[in-house]
Amino acid sequence: MAVFDLWRKIRRTGRVAEPAPARPAGPSCPKAAALAGSVQLRHVDAGSCNGCEIEIGSAFGPVHDAERYGARLVASPRHADALLVTGPVTRNMAVPLRRTFEAVSPPTIVVAVGDCAAGAGEFAGGYGVHGGVADVVPVDVVVPGCPPEPEAIVAALRGLTGR
16 A cells, blocks of 8 residues: 555645756757757766766766756767766777767767866866866766756756757
């Protein structure tokens, strides 16, 4: 009987999510117009401390629910429209990041999430750090913060989808 009580409560409560903010004015980058309101993202951790990954997980979680705005994480760069890159690019990840970028079908959009992805952040000048994401592949959208809040990540993705 407890299962039925839980089911009734879920049905009564409905969906619990943050209210949707105002619709963005337009695409955040010129390439985003070709996406037609939906973007498939391949996440690449180029050497981060995992702070940004936690916030990305929250952005795609049930509270912020980035998928309701047309952004979806996919497992393969061949299925992706854009890359969501976190962390400073380490020397070991420079070539894999470039190969992943080349595997995404054009027009490839790159979103650098966090201060480390934007310019190596706290890790700038480290012996194993190649640099920011822009030092390896062209960056179209930057989400600042260390780590950026889920709201900022969702806002950047809404700028890509226009929803």
